[in-house]
Amino acid sequence: MVNLKVKDRVFLPAFRPYINDYTHRYEVYWGGRASGKTVFIIQKLLLKGLQEKRFILLMNKQTAGIRDKVWKELNDAIDFFKVRSYFDFNQTEYRATCLNGTQFRCMGLDDSEKAKSLSNVSDIYLDELNQFTQDDFELLDGSLRSKRYHYPLQLIGSFNPVSKANWVYQYFGFDTGIVPPNTFIHHSTYLDNPYCDASYIERMEQMKTRNPTRYRIEAEGQFATLDKLIYTNWEEREIDPELHKQLPLLVGLDFGFTNDPSALVASFIDQENKIIYIFKEWGSTGKTNAEIAKVITSLGFSKSVIIADSAEQKSIEELRRNGITRVRASVKGADSINYGISLLQEYKLVVSPQCQEVINELENYSWQKDRQTGEYINKPVDAFNHYMDALRYSLQCVGAPKLQTISKQMLGV
Numbered sequence: 343m344v345n346l347k348v349k350d351r352v353f354l355p356a357f358r359p360y361i362n363d364y365t366h367r368y369e370v371y372w373g374g375r376a377s378g379k380t381v382f383i384i385q386k387l388l389l390k391g392l393q394e395k396r397f398i399l400l401m402n403k404q405t406a407g408i409r410d411k412v413w414k415e416l417n418d419a420i421d422f423f424k425v426r427s428y429f430d431f432n433q434t435e436y437r438a439t440c441l442n443g444t445q446f447r448c449m450g451l452d453d454s455e456k457a458k459s460l461s462n463v464s465d466i467y468l469d470e471l472n473q474f475t476q477d478d479f480e481l482l483d484g485s486l487r488s489k490r491y492h493y494p495l496q497l498i499g500s501f502n503p504v505s506k507a508n509w510v511y512q513y514f515g516f517d518t519g520i521v522p523p524n525t526f527i528h529h530s531t532y533l534d535n536p537y538c539d540a541s542y543i544e545r546m547e548q549m550k551t552r553n554p555t556r557y558r559i560e561a562e563g564q565f566a567t568l569d570k571l572i573y574t575n576w577e578e579r580e581i582d583p584e585l586h587k588q589l590p591l592l593v594g595l596d597f598g599f600t601n602d603p604s605a606l607v608a609s610f611i612d613q614e615n616k617i618i619y620i621f622k623e624w625g626s627t628g629k630t631n632a633e634i635a636k637v638i639t640s641l642g643f644s645k646s647v648i649i650a651d652s653a654e655q656k657s658i659e660e661l662r663r664n665g666i667t668r669v670r671a672s673v674k675g676a677d678s679i680n681y682g683i684s685l686l687q688e689y690k691l692v693v694s695p696q697c698q699e700v701i702n703e704l705e706n707y708s709w710q711k712d713r714q715t716g717e718y719i720n721k722p723v724d725a726f727n728h729y730m731d732a733l734r735y736s737l738q739c740v741g742a743p744k745l746q747t748i749s750k751q752m753l754g755v
Contacts, residue, residue: 344392344428344442352422356534357382361389364494366526367486370471370514371500373563376538377530379500383467384412384419387498388446392425394492395443396464401482403473405450408436412469413448451478460485464495471499476509504559505567506706507725516565531563569708570718572683573730576691576704581621585610589619593643594736595634595650595669596728597657603627604634605728607700607736608643617690618737623697623729631657635664649735672735680720682734700729 350358357378360369371379384400391398400412413436420426420438429438436448451457451474463485468474479499486495501510506517515521532538532546549557558564589610596605608622624637634657638644644666650658652671661669675681693700706726709718 343394344425344440346389346392346423346425348389348423353385354378354382354535356530357528360526360528361386363526364390364496366524367494367496368522368525369496369498370510370525370527371498371530372503372527373529373534374531375502375560375563376532376535376542377563378535378537379528379530380415380469381419383498383500384415385422387465387467388416388419388423388425390465390493391440391444391446392428392442396445396491396493397462398444398446398465398467399460399463399482400446400448400467400469402448402450402469403452403478405452408448408450412467415469416446416448451482457481457485462488462490464488464491464493466497468497468499471501472504472508472510473501474499476513479513502559503563503565505569505708506565506702507567507723511565529563532561567706567708569711569723571705572707572709572722573687573691573704575687575689576693578693578695578701581610581619581692581694585619585621590739591646592618592733592736592739593646593648594672594732594734594739595638595648596732596735597651597654598627598728599629600627603728604629605699605732606638606641606643606648607697607729607732608641609733609736611689611737611740613740615690616688617692618686618733620691620693620697620700620733622694623700625699625729631660632664635661635666638666647739649738651731651735670738672738679722679734682737683722685737686734700733703727703729 350361353361371383373379387398387400390396400416402408402411416438420429428441431438438446449456457478458481466482466486468479468482471479483497486497488495511517513522514525514527521527532542546557546561549561555566558566589612591608592611593606593608598604603625604627605625606623607620609618609620611618622641624641629637638648638661646668648666648669649672650661650669652674655671658669658671691704693704703726707730708723710721710723711718
């Protein structure tokens, strides 16, 4: 054990209560840039390693970034606490060994097979956790099983969020707000770091108006996507309930069950002004067709024309047998997805604040990027598209011979 007296005030206030907290096996620190989370995690692990002999891994996904990332952060922390004389350094292997026997090793995980040879690991830090895969995480978690240590084993990760399509979004309950067992989650931003200089703070404030999406990611540390979004032609605002007296109704349905939800979207279309008003959504997993029929009836759409995914002909027939007689199969052909997308892009989409799943998909549905060239290709990512598919199908209602009369019940008013 290395006796080192450290005053609490050397740690940023946002992190100070957790410096000696080892009660959770998993710790996840996420948020905006320059919040100080990486510095704190390395400091915490360094102090833990000084208290007893441990084997601590500091990891990036790619080995190429080790020297300028976790290895640099480790050296900065050692210098901050003025304990360099306590360590021997192997610059080639990015290894620092303390006189008490604690070993810090910085390594990449380009090849997940590397993790299988690890033994007696006490702690692992995954810098940029979202760059690792879920399989990487679970494989490394399995290497934390030694009984030789007094202080608990821990797997710690940090990241700046980007897309909700990343595995960490669901794995750690960011989608539901339910924190997994034995897990501590901490959010921070540059506002939690009093050492940010004035020019950096000014940059962030300018970004708020210049690039709101990047501000949400870099400054606020929220999930968003910097990929090329498919739909940018939309806005969120309240919808006049009187529109049902003036405009045709569109209803679309996409089928799902286990992993993907069945999704229904209802809207009004103003063909003259090229506006679609999205006022109602419903979605759920695990619903049978009979149950979906009951939902459609309860929403007031049982007599409406509904355009559903033509790949589910059996489901469409079962809906008809359960009283949804005007459900129709969507028309699909070559490149029908891109064709439907291009049609929707011709309209202004106005989305009710009550349609949060539709908004979530609009904020994340994006084009694929070619891995070799880095260029976007004319093919959507197959994620965040269930409600968008339902909306796309519903557009095939256009051209119906007459307006449909609907009740205020359908509007939720």
